[in-house]
Amino acid sequence: MQDPQTTLNAYYEVISKDPKYRFEMGYVKETNTGVFIPSSIDIVRQAFRHLIEGEIMDPLQPFLDAGCGDGRIVALATSLGIPAWGIESDEELVALSKQNLINLRKLAVLNSTPARIHRGNFAAAATYQILDKSFSEFGTVYNYTNNHEQVGEMIARHSPPGTLYILYSGDEQTEEFPGLTLLEELFLVDQTGRDIVDLELDQAFVRIYDKT
Numbered sequence: 001m002q003d004p005q006t007t008l009n010a011y012y013e014v015i016s017k018d019p020k021y022r023f024e025m026g027y028v029k030e031t032n033t034g035v036f037i038p039s040s041i042d043i044v045r046q047a048f049r050h051l052i053e054g055e056i057m058d059p060l061q062p063f064l065d066a067g068c069g070d071g072r073i074v075a076l077a078t079s080l081g082i083p084a085w086g087i088e089s090d091e092e093l094v095a096l097s098k099q100n101l102i103n104l105r106k107l108a109v110l111n112s113t114p115a116r117i118h119r120g121n122f123a124a125a126a127t128y129q130i131l132d133k134s135f136s137e138f139g140t141v142y143n144y145t146n147n148h149e150q151v152g153e154m155i156a157r158h159s160p161p162g163t164l165y166i167l168y169s170g171d172e173q174t175e176e177f178p179g180l181t182l183l184e185e186l187f188l189v190d191q192t193g194r195d196i197v198d199l200e201l202d203q204a205f206v207r208i209y210d211k212t
């Protein structure tokens with residue numbers, strides 16, 4: 001049987017190239033809150049492993065992907081045993097994420113670790129009223145530079161000290177967030193050797209902050 005991480009990579013590679021799942025601009029979509037461009041699963045996996053092995057990230061703490069797109073980072077986190085939630089504003093992407101998680105459970109990439117997708121605005125208090133978690137309960141929050149300032153502000157305002165903020169970015173400029181401290185700046189390269197799809201990055205910065 002194939003290793004679940006290899007299946008996860010292959011699954012998203014197939015759907016992002018399949019015309020059935022592609023949008024008008026390719027595997028990229030303008031949404032009412034920003035733009036969907038997927039993270040490299042391989043790069044984020046490297047970052048998660050580094051942070052878990054270094055005991056910077058607690059894999060038992062609930063994880064939130066703020067703006068979860070096609071659900072790949074929620075799926076990745078869950079496949080590594082991290083209970084994960086994703087919030088996405090775009091109806092079509094929410095449906096795709098949910099279907100992806102169902103398919104990945106059938107493929108045994110996901111097991112009993114929670115993986116939940118919700119439609120809504122991650123910056124609106126009302127979104128967390130219908131969620132089974134308040135924003136402050138997420139021990140790690142992830143964002144791929146899309147309304148990332150709002151996420152930083154929310155962590156500074158609502159999260160307990162020690163909450164991690166993982167920001168994936170193609171930008172050399174290091175963001176600063178009042179009330180958060182930059183712990184680490186990783187520059188990582190996708191090691192899979194696959195063809196990169198559309199606007200996906202094959203190398204990226206992953207910056208880790210914590211609530212001071």
Ligand SMILES: C[S@@+](CC[C@H](N)C(=O)[O-])C[C@H]1O[C@@H](n2cnc3c(N)ncnc32)[C@H](O)[C@@H]1O
Nearest residue numbers: 031033036037038039067068069089121122144
């Ligand atoms: C750059 S994509 C990243 C997708 C996914 N997190 C990943 O890394 O593969 C950003 C996504 O965030 C969503 N988004 C941006 N602002 C949002 C908001 N305030 N509430 C919900 N979703 C939002 C966009 O619709 C888009 O799908």
